Amino acid sequence: MSTSPSENSRPVRVANCSGYHVLMSKGDPACEMYRQATLGDVDFITGDYLAEVNMANNAQAFQRGEHPGYEQTAWDGIQQTIDVIAEKGIKVVLNGGALNPKGLALKVHELIQQKGFALRVAYLSGDDLYTKFGPNMPQSAEQLQHLDAENNSVKPGPLTYAFTNTTKPVPMVSAHAYLGARGIVDGLRRGADIIICGRVADASPVIAAAWYWHSWSESDYDRLAGSLVAGHLIECSAYVTGGNFAGFDRHPVDTFIEPGFPIAEIDADGSCVVVKHPGTGGMIDVDTVRCQLLYELQGNVYLNSDVSAILDDIIVEEVGKDRICPPPTTKLAVFYPGGFEGQVLLNATGYASTEKWDLIERQLRHFITKESLDQIDTLEFQRIGVPAPNPGSQRQSTTYLRIFIAAVKADAVLAVGRAMKDISLKHFSGFHSSLDMRTAVPRPFLAYYPAVVKQDDLNEKINFIDTPNSITSFPTGHPPVYKALQPRASYNHSLSxxxxxxxxxxxxxxxxxxxxxxxxxxxxxxxxxxxxxxxxxxxxxxxxxxxxxxxxxxxxxxxxxxxxxxxxxxxxxxxxxxxxxxxxxxxxxxxxxxxxxxxxxxxxxxxxxxxxxxxxxxxx
Structure with a gap:
């Protein structure tokens, strides 16, 4: 059962119930929220439903009124769990609001009213910067600085600034800044029980839970950095409890069939212990924790909107000792229509496979017209697999060629399919294909552009729903001090x-x-x-x-x-x-x-x- 921050001397127990949601998949099931709430006592439930491209995938449909804007799995989880949340006094912070945190917050408020619970609902706003930077992509790279632009050692790829190489403006689909924990903390201190966020950094809900629980100040960087590491460890679904674990083959396979979801017990000094509910599957040991700790880092400094954690001296038993205040900028995820892409999968069996792939590539480049080749941005012939020596079956002897095509115009992608028809029966011996030949049909894709935006330029607010027609909003301010980003460390070990x-x-x-x-x-x-x-x-x-x-x-x-x-x-x-x-x-x-x-x-x-x-x- 939760208590108020002034009464808390024990660690806060933060249970994560979701780590992803991707297109064509529901991601982690809604029932995981219910399981985290009922299999033991926790103080907070957090959920991360947003991969980089989630919001962009639904942005245009939301603008047309064809999508609710929020993540359905988050709503389903709240519906299943609301009775337990109210009974146990569990506080909930989710980023499942996605494009429409207000919309999901209104639905949760309506559900609470129907149930007769005395719970307050709030939502965080200020991450959506489409109106500031859109509706079109800038015509020069200087207008929207790339995330790696200040690293002079990084050479941008040929398509990094593709949107600047066109005569017509390229429409922007979405632009969302990564918010931190400060707005969530403000909402919790004002009495919110459930906070719905849009784009916040993955660890921010966990940071906020510990920050609020232990009544830290915004300059308690050492402690905040510890909670940042805790959030990083548990935000990826079951990754720290045995999912995506490189050492799974060293243990009984049944251990990893259904790993339980993690809980971080975060102490007042920012150190944490990662656990899971008794009786759930998976495992937590030093190796699963080390694997997750190393996941999706960008070197030895872990950046967040509220604090940066220096990880050089980190150990598994407790969090790192050196931390610093937040950077002046935060990440801005921008998506725009990149054009069309398609692929062709072709099979070759056994003998002379290398020469077979040489031939088919030469043939396709010959039969694709120069006009189409000039319009294709990406044409790659990716050879997948190596035939087994002295194979015991044809499957062991078979490899495939993945032809990947991307272009601004769909017709340029189709040119590869037309060239395949020209080859017809001129192909190499034993040529055959799988059903995936049909994916040569062009499909539109969204291009990703990571940028940076100044934190002081954000207009972040926590918004309380009093009634469906009455919302009280509070600006959440900005960090009091920043530390400019430094070049990333890179070094070899000096050999003795x-x-x-x-x-x-x-x-x-x-x-x-x-x-x-x-x-x-x-x-x-x-x-x-x-x-x-x-x-x-x-x-x-x-x-x-x-x-x-x-x-x-x-x-x-x-x-x-x-x-x-x-x-x-x-x-x-x-x-x-x-x-x-x-x-x-x-x-x-x-x-x-x-x-x-x-x-x-x-x-x-x-x-x-x-x-x-x-x-x-x-x-x-």
Whole structure:
């Protein structure tokens, strides 16, 4: 049962019930909110329903009145759980309001009135900046600064500023700034029981819960940074309890069939313990926590609108010790119509597969007209798989070619399909295709542009619903002080004489994943990858071996590799981890990436599958 902040000396228990919702999928089921509320006592329930592209996918339909604007799963969860929320006094903070937090808040208010509960509902506003920056994309890059523009080492990809290369204005679909926790805290202090947000940073609801519970000030940066790490650990659904866990194969497979959702117990000093309700599936140990900690970082500084956490000295048992005040800017996610994209999947079996793919690529480039080629932005021939030697079945012998096409005009995408008809029966021996041949039909896609906006320019408000026709609003202000962003750290480990000798000693060939676990993901066009060794005896070798040069060496054979990509590297020695950011390798990122693994989720296991030379003495 919740109590008022002045009575609280114990840690606050914050239970997360959702980590995503993507197009064509409902994401985490609504019943997880009910489970978090009923399987044990918690003080707060938070939910993250917004991936980068969620809001943009529904923006035009919402503007036409064809979509409610909020996430249906969030509404379903509240409907299922409202009785328990009222009975136990659980406070709820969700970003499921998406494009229309007011609309969802009104529905929740109506439900509460029907039930006769004495609960107050509020919603956060100020993230939607479409009217400020739209309705069209700017005609110059200077008008809307790119997120990585101040990093002089990062070279923008050829399509980063595609919207500036047209004679006609490109319409903007959506523009939403990432808000922090301060507005949520203001609402909680004014008596809100349920707060509906639109675009807030993933960890912000968790930060707000701890900030409010422990009555922190807005300059308690050390404590706020601890809650930022706690929010990062639990906001991704079951990722910290066994989902997406690189070490799953080292445990009974039944452990991971239905992982329970996480709870962060955040103490007054900002440190936290991650738990889950007894009897639920999955597992929480130092390795699942380390995997999630390394997920979607951008180096050693974790940025948030309220605070930045410096992670260099972080350990799993407690949060990091060095933290700083917030940056003066926050992220602005902008989407605009990128044109049309399509793909063709072709199969080849066994013998001479490399030559077969050489032939089909040469044929298609020959038969696609020059006029169409000039209009195509992206045309990639991605070879997927390697035929098994001496195969035991045709499936083991089969690989496929993924032809990815993107262009402003649909007809340019269709040109690839027309060229396939021209090839007709001129193809290589054994040519065949799967049902996915039909996806050569162009489909529109949204292009992603990550920008920055000054926090002082935001007009954030917390809005209380008194009646459906009466709303009381309060400006939530801005952080009192900022610290300007600094260039990101990047360095190799300085080898000692003992480590040099270790690298030169007798080695054994093993797969990297035999001794290391990892997690990878995306931040726009950038791929982030963290790798660590569970055995401390392997740490000296890992930090010495996994240099910037080694990572580039591992990637030079990648079809997407370009020498202009910047690789940054930092270390987290107390958790025996090395972390990399590879700038630009995901193209425009999110909905705009041509990469087969467009969100970089599988990259970690790709690297773990590489054969490396490890000193025999540390293996023994």
């Amino acid at each position: 004489s003992e480590e040099v000798a270790l690298l030169q000693s007798r080695t054994q060939s093993i797969r990297l994943g035999d001794i290391a676990l990892a997690r990878s993901g995306d931040k726009g066009s950038n791929l982030n990858f963290g790798i660590f060794v569970p055995d401390a005896n392997h740490w000296s070798w890992l930090r010495s071996y996994m240099s910037v040069e080694r990572m580039r060496e591992m990637l030079v054979t990648d079809d997407n590799w370009d020498e202009s990509f910047l690789v940054e590297r930092v270390e987290f020695p107390h958790i025996h981890a090395v972390h990399f950011v590879i700038y630009g390798i995901l193209g425009r990122g999110v909905s705009s990436s041509s990469r087969l693994d467009g969100f970089g989720k599988g990259f970690a296991d790709y690297v773990r599958d590489k054969v490396v030379e490890v000193p025999v003495e540390i293996l023994n």
